[in-house]
Amino acid sequence: MKTSVRQRISGGVPGTALRVSAILATAAVMVSCSAAPVDESDRSTASFTTSRAPVASTPSESADASLFPKLGGTEPGSLTAVEPFDSVIDTVTDTGATAYRIRYMSTAAIGGGPVEVTGSVFVPGGAAPEGGWKVVAFNHGFTGIAPNCGPSLYDDLKEQWLPIAALLLNNYLVVASDYEGLGGAGGSAIAHALLDAAPLGRNVIDGVRAAADLVPSVGRQWAAFGGSLGGLATWAANEQASTYGDGLDLVGAASWVPMVDASELPRKAAAGTLTQDQLHLYLLAIMSMKATLHPDLVLSDYVRGEMYEKRDLLVLCTGPRIPEAVDFLETASAADLVPVNDAAAERMSGWLREIAVPRQRAAAPMIVIYGSADRLVDQSWIESALQRGCELGSSISWFLRPGEGHGDIDAAQAFPWIGARFDGQRAENGCAR
Structure with a gap:
């Protein structure tokens, strides 16, 4: 099926950009999936100091829950407000998860000063595993540019709920940024720099930091995960993870049909x-x-x-x-x-x-999935970005799916791929072929 204009403006079909049956099947078997390690990926090990204190590598099992949420501050990732998101679609809470709407601080697209961003956090039911919750930043697709286009404003998350529910079923804590200028923070005027990769990546990273201020026992390992505009945000977060994201441990980034470079x-x-x-x-x-x-x-x-x-x-x-x-x-x-x-x-x-990607070597292994029938993001744009990413030294594996488009791409393989990264398995590097 081709993604229609009606689907794109009225819901999140390209934003979700995953086949429902494939996701549900993957969610059912993902925890038990394993694969033999492949070639060593080329990770960045550079460490830089930021104004934000690093997240503890192993959260204390005796962390005082009464100290959470930790509110206040203007540093990137500071949690400024939180409220229960009890009205979120049942498919999410039926997994046993607790949902929250949050506001947190990030670094603005213009001027680089502090800016408040909105989003959602979904905490799986039950006790955190040893070492703390593994965090997945789910990065939503193209929803618009108006302040009321943020998924956290909608009980159905602008139809982005399906991959979030699948991630929760696999015991990941999920944080979903609305991105700067969406979600209502900051007023009613257009303030979303559409396609500006760097601030999208910062919003993603700071959302992970904010989640650590929301609930105890959040680990420092995280993965970035998103399609369409969220694929751009995922790629950008990966590029900034070893600098802006210092103190966190990005294990991998999964992008499908990413809006990498719209300069054509x-x-x-x-x-x-x-x-x-x-x-x-x-x-x-x-x-x-x-x-x-x-x-x-x-x-x-x-x-x-x-x-x-x-x-x-x-x-x-x-x-x-x-x-x-x-x-x-x-x-x-x-x-x-x-x-x-x-x-x-x-x-x-x-x-x-x-404002496009790639701009620099990505910090963690990356998987990119795209289709030959995409009518929104041309196949050649993604392939040019892959070539430049390889030239910059990134570790990327990629998959072209013939006949599939922006809204019907089968990206279910991204789920076990990030699971393998959390398990410490080495990722294949297609750039080395």
Whole structure:
């Protein structure tokens, strides 16, 4: 099946980007899965000091639960607020988990100062295992750019609940960032720097730190896990794990259909070759760029016609006008996004390239899963990113799934892959082949 515009704007199909049957089957057998170790992965061992105190390597079994949650502070990862998330979809709580909505501090996309970010934490039922909970940062897919697009605002987590439930069934503590500018923290104006990899990665890392302030017995080992925009966040967190993420132990990162580098969008717009799925992504990328990183951007250099007239409608995440937005996007004209001239197209391409991945060697092994029929993220974009990642010295294994697209990718193999990383098994490095 192809991901339709209707699926993309009304729910989290591309954000989840996993086949339901494959996930449920994987969840049932993952704990017992094991594989023989393969070639040693090339991990970064650099250690840097941050302003944030490291998480204890082995949490005390006698940690005083009355001291949690630990609230307050402006350092990255400081937990600032928490409330029960009792209304979350039953599929999550039926695993025995307890759900929380949280606010925590991270480092802003603009200026690098402190910024508050929202998210969710899901704690498995029962006692923590020896060594503390193993943490998985689940990084959600493309939901929009408005402040009310954060999954934690919705009981169904913007339809991102399925992989979270599967992770909980395998006894992982799950933290899910909304990302800066989503989730309502900071006001009502657009403040989400869509496709800006570095702050996404910081938000992910600081969410893991915040989870350690929420409940006792959280270990320092964690994995990053996400698709679509969440695949970009996962990749970016991996690249920053040995510097910004000092004090934590990232064991691996699983990305599927990641939005790695969208710098070809302006050229496709100029050529009139944007897919129908890419029209909405590119419009929101332009509007986000103007609202955050490049306020001097002249919107009419990139957007015109009905797309320009309906731009405020097309940023909505919820409400009675969503059907109107969906209907428009299904027949929107690519001519409305043709840049005013080649110079404008090259300028936008440069801006998008500056915020893309890869930028540096990733700290931990990585798996990347993508499809040949993806209408949102071109296959060639991901393959170019894989090549650059290998050239930078990252350890990556990758899998191309023929005929599969952005919303129907079968990425279930990511589950046992991260389990093997937690078990200390060596990851295959496709870059070494």
